[in-house]
Amino acid sequence: MSAPAVFHVTADGLEIEVQFFSPEIVRILKYPAGNAVEKRSFAVVMQPEPCRFALKEAEGRWLLTGDALQLEIAQADGRVRFLTPEGGLLLAEKEAGTVFTPECYAGERTSRVRQAFRLDGGEAIYGLGQHQTGRMNQRGQRLLLSQINMEIAIPFFLSLKGYGVYWDNASPTVFTDSARETAFDSELGECADYYFLGGGSGDRVVANMRRLTGKAPMPPLWTLGYCQSKERYASQYELVAAVEKYRELGVPLDCIIQDWQYWGNTPELWNSMEFLNPAFPAPEKAVERIHELNAHVLISVWPDFGTETVPYREMKERNFLLGFGANMSRNGRNYDAWNPDARELFWKLLERHLCKAGVDGWWLDASEPEQPFPYTQNMWPTPDVFDTPTSAGSLRRVRNSYPLVHVEGVARRQKAADASKRVTILTRSAFAGQQRTGAFCWSGDVDSSWQALRAQIPAGLNLSMCGIPYWNTDIGGFFADREFRGGVAEPGFRELYVRWMQFGMFTPMMRSHGTFSPREIWQFGKRGDWAFDAIEACIRFRYRLLPYLYSTAWEVAKLDGSFLRPAALDDPALAGVGDEFRFGRALLVAPVVEPMYVKEGVTDFSRTGSRRVKLPAGKWFDFHTEEPVAGEVERPAPIDLVPLYVKAGSILPLGPEVQFSTEKPWDDLELRIYPGADGEFILYEDAFDGYGYEHGEHSEIRFRWNDAARTLTVEDRCGSYPGMLEQRRFRVRPVGGTEQAVTYGGEALAVMF
Template sequence: MKRILSSLIIAVTGISSVMAGVDYTLNEHGALIKSGGVDIAVEWYTPSVVRIQRFPASTHPEKQSFSVTAAPEKVDFKIKADDDALTLSSEELTLRYEPAADRMVFLRADGSRLLEEKSGSSRFVRIDDHGKPSYRVAQTFVLDADEPVFGLGQHRHGLWNQRNSTQHLRQENMEIAIPMVQSPKGYALFWDNYSPTDFTDNAGGMTFDSRVGDMIDYYFIYGATSDGVIARWRGLTGHAPMYPLWSFGFSQSRERYRSQDELVDVVKRYRSLGVPLDGIVQDWQYWGEDHHYWNAVEFLNPLFPDPKRMMDEVHALNAHAVISIWPSFGPSTSIFKKLEAEGKLMGHMTFPQDFGTRVYNPFDSRARDIYWGYIKDNMVKIGMDGWWLDATEPEHSPIKEEDYDYETGSGTFRRLCNAFPLVSVGGVYDSHRRDYSAKRVFILTRSAFAGQQRYGAQSWSGDIEASWTTLRRQIPAALNFSLCGIPYWNSDIGGFYTRGDYPDNPLANPDYRKLYTRWMQFAAFTGMMRSHGTNCPREIFNFGSPGDEIFDAQAKAIRMRYRFIPYIYSTAWEVTSAGASLMRPLYADYGADRRSTGVDDQFLFGRSVLVAPVVTPQDGRKVYLPAGNEWIDFWTGRRHKGASRIVADAPVDIIPLYIKAGSIIPVGPDVQYASEKPWDDLVIRIYPGADAEYTLYEDEGDNYNYEKGSYSLIRFKWNDADRTLTVADREGSYKGMLKKRRFMVSVVDETNGHGLGGDIADGVIKYNGRCVTHTFKD
């Protein structure tokens, strides 16, 4: 009878049993396991996503997750006991709890091991959290000896693989802390804790050690592939909305424009030079230079006498403006006084120090409403187009231990500090959507936390310094950030500070001029192409005039970005609708090629474009082309075999780009701003060598009607053997849609269809929304 009972599959909730020496209770979403003095809650969210909580016996504390927005689903799972373990299995994932070792093991449905807790490694150390009993909590996991892990947010150290490292995860300028790792084995682990956390990987295992928590709380996400992991992660924490079309163009910024006339004149200069531009960014001190009025969220500076007129002039030039807003306020500002009167200001010192500047409490809904109210009344109503939410870590210096005692209303700041950017940015997004749903939210933020993709925000890498080493490190920083599920990232082109390697007149320094140009080429293949910095102005006209080598190389990089906008926008739809990523590590698509996993200075942009930025002063670099495809040089049409290392020649106006054979890429028109011309004569480049499919996405460009189905999809299919391109029936429609159009098709080879122009059409397809097929001659 014992043997029979130990193999029974129990599927009835609410039953307490002791099997294989394990005392457990089934419930609707999983089980509660009692293991000595610790209880373990297993909660299925989907068949491939499970939450594990460990807490001192019989306490089962309540917890609000700021990152996870999904609720557990009704998952069919089976539970089984044998002599050594209790096993819980869904159709995609198996959990095996071994009571003798006190460890949870995660396995694929076929029984192969993914990850396991280290035996007896859960730790609870009693602490006092400002008068409330709590714990310092830690858990160690066992990885395969040669298994890399990626993620942890975005950091300036330059690490790609996070193995054999120790890192303190706390939000600060240039350091985005996200306690999440992803493995090429097809899973991710999210440590759901918002206090400062130490990540350590060594011979003893991979450990997350958080300063305060009532429980150990983590999510295991299995997706089989990197895309599968991120899609399931977005299902758990929220999907990324579409950005406005204009935001994918080029944006110019500086620390800072000193008057509204200067800002408008910069846009006029770009238009007169014929260099494309969509965004202009106003940095700080539009409120004035007296720090007591810091971040008033009002135009108090007399050099900005009529901000409404400024915005009207920018819009008349077919550009958009974004403005810097901080979460901290000087004591003479109206917003400070209102927040202080209602007890909504935190206590710690913040930038600029010694002026009484204070940070608001975004964990409080009333504080978020006050913050948004000033943005709405003083910025939205004059026509401002986007929000640069700076210093969302928030700035905190010098740090005092008692600063963490501040009670936010949801717990101490010690308990919640790493979630500050998530709730602050989220408050602006949610309020904007509520009050102005017809216009897409665009937010640029210096910090982030897990789940922030749902708030229409992209992060940048903070106040980095200009150097070739820094540029090189931006690539793994971006990719690790992307693998945390947040798809849009960028950096200050040329580095924010130039004072380190280029202390004197960097614009006259040939090395800096080249570095800036290479950085601009890299930025053309990030979430936002944005020039910004201090110590010297960064507008293109400060680098020369048309005909000068560096000026022309920069203008070429900007135009290249615009030619790729139809491809970028369609990829953005894949990000929104299918949980995809824009910047992708090579292993995401070429996991079978083990060498691709270690490549940390190249990336895929979408699924078809391999980008190999030049990150040294040399005019060339080595490039690895993954196995499984041929690769076609974007600039020459020359074909290369996969699984090969090549040396790419790269004069200063060229960034090495390779297109996967079996790709279809739409090339947009030469424009001065993203929406200048309709896409009625798109060039469709076919990169032959394998069958290909591609979906062109189009919508109204700057509203949320796409969420109601107002968009169109045009699917292209290339049969390589027959050299036939089929354009399927258009799916969907939207206001202003082109009902008739032409597609100029180029089948790429070494004589045609490469670089930024000069395509000779191999065929012209007239398209009215109905399926059409065209066959091309060899």
């Protein structure tokens, strides 16, 4: 028989609603019988599609069969099991797994809510946001999911069995996994509300998470170049001089970032959102000069304000301030980003001085928001802070969604105000759905240490598996003085920085930043010095990868793909491997995350360092030697080399040597073919900024490699945009073979080898 899209029953004192949002996405809602529930989701934007399912009753259960999933609901207790269309078990709720515990917070009667599941013993799961544990597989641990510096809380996990679970609750939540259960336990909630996302593969589950919570837009091309920052440029002259020095050296650069205190250096003037510091007397001229040098400027903005600032006064007058702020603003306060009128005022304040100065984007720092107390995995905030009222309820109710509403408030208003340039935001925290803002998250104020470098790889991969594709780290780590008190003067720090740079060039944003030691390339010596040369090689290779990077961004935006992927999505045998990763469709990166050449301050390049790499099943090529490899390999890793592998069947486009991302058109591209399998690649192009692409102003050129025939087919170009190249040259070379150059004018052609 047919049933409506929503199936509603009562069992064991619980109201249970099942709603198919799509054949692969199902919402489960449970709450005590007789209660009325009005639930707001900050993350979910998908509207349910018309779906039909068959309903049967048999042997004490209801069986709902859709096109891609089956659900069993026990009539005795309402326990739900999720199965494949063939009846294979994917996930089951635990017996008595839905628990409501009455609570009273600040006079509000509500409940603590818990939902427990049973997973297979050897089942690997990823996600839960970004954490610094160094673990790839998230089984067997207890995590506090609450936004803090370096920790991003997203109550979602993806299983290598080909499904995901999003627990739709924005209050602080404890995730626990043990041999007995896998559970989300939230401080506050009137209902248990979660989404089961099928798909059969990790990539499909990530795509469904984007369907549920929002698609990611295209970034501007320049954000995929190199970004230089430090804590902090003390004057506008120092800021401009840094860009001029890069141009003088001929080292590519696309962005410079101005960190805090351009407003002054007293807590009372904290985050005034205007240039009150005398060292910045003419910010418009400084930004204009940087633009003349073909670079861009991001500027740091916080969500809290010192007590003597105009934003503090205007926010306070309209009752838009919360009852707490960060330590650095002393008695300052965060604004209530859940209030749409407060978000509007925040944007108007940005427009008043910073947009006027011509900056190109925002560094929305401390977007957790930062709070005035220690807050770690082992320490909860004081209850009175969690009881802070907001326009959306108590802070306890909505805590984890702050970065989403804050960042989205800026992103939406900037796009509405000026569609000529794409919104560019760098931010320290995130929540489910934040990919729809296009913001780049970064991993916070991590230490400059080898342990921290190792931890960044699983941190970024797990965040990516939550559907958030744009991520980066402070290259070199933020706090240099904790292990390297001499900073850049120490050979040990230079080795760490070079290896971090080699990792950073394979993240969606390549950005150097940190404190207690400068980070510009000339701080590491001059050409001919090992550290300078290794850093420059990374930056130059990043720019050669721009056609690949920009096309990967299009795959993210159009097809819900990912920049960063665990190798286990291709080979489950690598489920626990957290020190290597896939970067787009073609590449596998195995960064060096252990010191090899510097010991007790002595640099020794006479020995040959190496690292072991576990390749996913199939045929691969060593990028540097172009030799075919497979399985587990021991790869020499001198200081100027990062182990890098290319999947057989890949078509890798490499662009020209440039000083900035748009210096030269892509009219003469190298196409490297890695034989051993059929393959394809879509070269995507548009105006590289603005939103014309959303209205069809873009082009795609599809390349297909037939391995048996050893033929590359370049198909007819699809689409167009103002300023598009009408004719170009492709230099095609199968690795180990001879290059052929062809002229392409938009019509299909074939290149045979």
